[in-house]
Every structure is written in structure tokens, then in C-alpha cells.
Amino acid sequence: MYLNLLLPLAFGLGWTISPDALIMIGNNAGRAGFLFIPAMLVAAMYVFWLRNLAASASTPPAKSHLLYAHNLCTALALVLFLPTGALVTAGFTFNETFVYWFPNFAFAALLLLLVVLVQLAGERWAGYLQLIALALALVPLLFLILAGLFIPVQNSTTAAIVAQPELTETLYPLLGGMLIFLASVPDGGQKKTRQQLFLLLTGLALVVGWGFVSARHLPAEKLATSTIPYIQAAREILGQEGRVLIGITIIAASLGLVNSLFSNALLRLRVYLNSSGSTSNPLKQPRRLAILLFAMAIYTALFTGLAGGEKLESYIFGSLLLWLLGTMAMAFFSPAIQQSGIKKIFIALPAAVAIGFLVLSHVDILLLTLFLFLACAFSLGLTWLSLKKVRRLPQNN
């Protein structure tokens, strides 16, 4: 029974406490100051509302092919770009915190190999790995949060939590905060709402807790602009021990993120193949082939130096925006909307504003827009393939 609750939570938190999410949390806390907590609360509630609506969605057949294709496209983008970034981060963390002579890329490659081997062993083993990775990530993080709450602050007058944020600066955490809470539980029927709520509350507690202690111990500008706010906060809270603890969290959370994204991509692939009328056992050999293809793509990205360029950040950001877009689109088809009379515009407006704002405030608007455009075109292509295959199936009279 506990596994039914813990496993979806473990997979969901794979994104919420990943290195990229921790960077967003730190930067947002630095920008918003004391408004960080209400901003995260509003962002989390909105995404939960979308997720809840999406869970009860019943899509008309033609539109469902588009949604499944979009979800698959999003999952493929996420499984390629986020692990590339996270594995590099884990490699550098291992090299700089633990074993300086061990090559960082070799460590990243070994982490990926571990995920591949476990995924090839089966879904049950992937679940065990996820639980272990999240436990290893959460324990040090929770310890740091508790320490951050009770250890006296060295210079409380300059801390981000007491700074007066500009109103325009709080917009980014409010809208960008939605991206932190995008993770959801896999399809789970009636229990899904309870699981989703548990995931939301746990994620919110961790995000608010870590953001609060970071803002309590670091100045606003340093926290808002740092590329490694989690290390700086941990170091400020517990010194060298803090660095070691956050190092364990980063490496374990990277492992959890990669594993959860692999599982998510395989699930979306299965749903897509089912929707296009594949056989009843669609994903035995294709599952193993898919795992190997994902791994090869990530290895290629790592060793061709994608992480050494600025474009990766745009691709990661674009993948997250696709995720938000898909979540919003799924919510449109909820019968609850028709029953309550809520106009679809009120559901879509915050997400649409968020996507527009985040694109326009990104450092490389052109590349991000091009990425989103190509991803949508790819989704349409997958939809066309799916519909074509369905039309070819023999009709049973």
C-alpha cells in the first residue's frame, strides 16, 4: 500500500528537486524575497488545478491523437535535454566535492549507464532505483532545511528574505514557478487525485522550505543571479559539511531525474503506440530499443559538447514550456469544465501568459521560439502518422 503512494511520489519528485529545479528555486527566492512563498503557493495551486482537470479529461478521438503526440514529443525533448544538463552537473559536483581526480564526464557516463541497465532490467527495478535515489537526495536536503531554519544567520540585514522586491521582479517567480510543479503521477485511476495532492504538498513543502532557508542566509542579488545557488546556500548554512550534503543531494537527484524521465518517455511512447492501434503487447522489444536509443542520444549530446554551449539551456527551457503547454491542453478536455461553466480562457490564460512572458524574457528568444515551433511541427507529424495508421486498421463490423 505504501509503495502505491511512495512510488508515484518518488517519480514525481524526480523533477521537483532536480539540480535545474533547485537553481530555479534559489533564483526565484532571491528575486521575490518574502513574496517567494505566496508566489510558489499560487503557482502550485494553479498547476494542481490543471493537473486535476487533465486527470478527468476525455478527449475526442482526433484530438486525443494530437495530445498523445504532443506528450510524446515533450517526453522525448525532456529525456534528451534535461538528463544531458543534469548529468554534467552531477559530474562536476562529484569532481569538485568528492573525488577531484575522477573525470567529471566519466562520472556522468557511469550514472547514465546505471540508469540504462536498471531500466533494461524492467519497470520494477526502475521503481526501486527511483526510491533509493530520492531517499538519498531527500535526507541531506531535509537536514539542510532544518539546519537552515535554526542556525543563526550571519548577516540578517542583507538576507534576501528581508529585502524589498520590485514588483516586476516577482512576476518571474510567479509565472516561472509553474514549471517547478509540473511533475505529476503516472496514470493511476481514482487514486490519482490523492496521489497528486500528496505529490503537490510534498513538493510545495520542499520548494518553500529550501527557498526560504536559502533566502534567509544569502543576500538577494547573490541568490537571484547565482548559477549554483544550492551550493552557496548549503555552504552558508553548514560550511564544508553543507557542501558535502548538497553534493549528495545533487548527484542522487540527478540520478532520480534521469530515471524518472526515462520511465516517463517509455510510458508516453506506449500510450502513443496504443493510440495508433499497435498490438496488445506493444512495448517489449520496442521498450529495450527505446531505452538504448535514448541513452545513445544523451551520450552523443554529452560527448559532442552540447553541455559546453549556451544552446542547451534554451532547449531545456523549451522542453519545460512544452510540458506546461501540454498540461494546459489536457485540462481543456475535462468534463468538469463543461459542468462548472468555467470558460476555457480562464484556464488557459495564466499558462499562456506564463509561456509568453518566459519566452520574451529568455536570453535567446529566437532559438527558443524556433525550438518550440519545431517541436509543435514534430507533434503534428506524429499525429499524422498515428491517424494514418489508425485508418489503415481493418474495421470490425
Add this chain to the structure above:
Amino acid sequence: MLPRVSVFLLFFLLLTSPLYGGSVATIDKEELKAKLGESDLVIVDVRAGRDWSTSEFKIENAIRVDGKDLSPLLEFPKENSFVFYCA
């Protein structure tokens, strides 16, 4: 047979081409540490992307420059010692 061997040799040569490039003097961390503070020393950080952003350690007073565009270094006298460091 010959075309396949030719393709393989070409690929091998391309892959190992950095070995045939001109040699560049290197410096280890102890030597650099001893030179820190010298007026003619310019430390140039050419790391990009996550190689730079996820690294905790940045050498104090190092200048960050795009590895493909070293023009910002033109403002320094040519006689200075330039130390480039990467991931």
C-alpha cells in the same frame, strides 16, 4: 574494399587530428598558485555553458571570455603572461 579503407582512414585521421596540432605550454596548479598576484599575469576562463555555470570554483580575477572570440584580450599588452583554463 579500397573505398571502405579510405573512409576508415579519413575518419581515423580526423578523430586523431588534435594529436598533430602544435604544442602549447601547460602549467600546473602549484606553478599558477605561485604566480598569482603578478602584475603581468592574465588568467582567462574559457569555459562555456554548464562547464562554467555548474562549477563551484572560479579563479579570482580571472577574465571570462568566449573561446571562439578572444578579442577582449587585445586590451592587454602582448608581453603579459596569459593562462587559459577550461573544463
